[in-house]
Amino acid sequence: QVQLVESGGGLVQPGGSLRLSCAASGRTFSRYSMGWFRQAPGKERDFVAAISKSGGSTYYADSVKGRFTISRDNGKNKVYLQMNSLKPEDTAVYYCAADSGWGIATTAPEYDYWGQGTQVTVSS
16 A cells, blocks of 8 residues: 655746655555656546656656656655646646556556645746
């Protein structure tokens, strides 16, 4: 069982930056690949970024490639999402998720555990 708690969301102007954090409970954090998803009102939950168990491999949605960076610290049981050059279309609730399977998962059904989400609003 893994419990995930996101933090770091908020209101930011277009072009600004935010860093999201996700803290995981338990002593088996390194056994999970981790992902970030987002969901805007009235839309499906979309993949944003994922990172392998060791942190050696990452994968991004085309819409955020070059602007967002996912990282993890297995010693602190945390995963991060650094978001730069934010756009109004990045506005959504952002969720972190943990996957116990092999490789890097990019679809929501592949993930086993989810956080409660943190709101990110990009607006002037």
